[in-house]
Amino acid sequence: MHIETIKIENLRNIANAELSPHKKINIIVGCNGAGKTTLLESIYLLARARTFRQQKTGRLIREGEEQLSLFTSFQTATNNRHHIGLRKTVSGTVIRKDGKNLKKRSDLAKSIPLSIITPNIQRIIEDDPNNRRRLLNWGMFHVEHEYAYLANRYKKTLIQRNNALRGSREQIKVWDRQLIQLGNEIDRRMSRYTKIWNDTLNALIDVTGLIKPISLEVKQGWKEELSFAEAIDRNSKIDKERGFTSCGPHRSDLKILQDGKPIKNIFSRGEAKIAAVIMLLSQTKILEDRTGESPVLLVDDLHSELDNERYAHLLKLIEEMKVQSFATTLDSDRSKNLLSADACQWFHVEHGDISFLY
């Protein structure tokens, strides 16, 4: 899929902007604080109805204004054209797709598959399991048939079981059966997806030659020597005392290893960033291969932590993929001669004004 138009009104320092991006690569150049990340944020908001910025970043609506509006029209791989509009005021957010109000944020999620490479993407490898689980879920949500439905049923059953932990053993048992059945199915699908992910990842690592092969494995959310049913049984006393379910796929993680050792203990920050970027790109490749649809890729400051040679390799890799990408940069000289002119469009951002360069 690709975005054909983006209109922005009153998002942070961008008062008014309209863009017709390139189907392949869009490079957004500008100084610190110019509004480059805000432009990426507008696309993320249209696709997910929330921001990707993790730190406290104040209000989205431009200072002195009462509402922000965003609009995009995009085309799918099957040549269907859709429109999404988002309006945010202090009293709430309204999202419309093809002229109809969307009630839930989740209704939006499948419309524009979106991936983002943040400046500190290596934290996927370094931090707690939440980000790794999110990445795994992203891949499964877009590729594994019925995964969203399964994951939703599992989540609801987990809530019911946690509530039942305050009641009798019989009440808990009713939910145990369903949780074990759904949990085993999710775990099986996670392993299947991760195997494909591992193979695609290592094929891309091989193409770039930037790091040695790594392996991805699912770390199941309970003791490896036990079945899920046995783990639920063993933990039943402690779960009742604590009031929540302490094992299951909601506690699973990804093992990212090189020669059997976790890469977070051996890789430098730059190497971890390379690994994380290729992990994410391999997920977009799987999506393309399996569904024929490619996500939109947002790339915020790919330079940071990378030397010129490695930066060039990764940018080339992005160019060779089918995705439409939007990449910010402070320094246009580092990217200028790396990309073929017909695959690329440049925009300049200054004090929130976006202009087409070439």
Ligand SMILES: Nc1ncnc2c1ncn2[C@@H]1O[C@H](COP(=O)(O)OP(=O)(O)OP(=O)(O)O)[C@@H](O)[C@H]1O
């Ligand atoms: N609600 C708001 N109203 C007006 N301006 C805002 C608002 N929120 C943030 N800003 C300003 O918008 C600017 C845009 O920041 P943005 O993060 O998009 O810059 P950037 O070009 O990505 O910079 P960098 O290269 O430093 O990451 C910042 O100067 C910020 O202070």
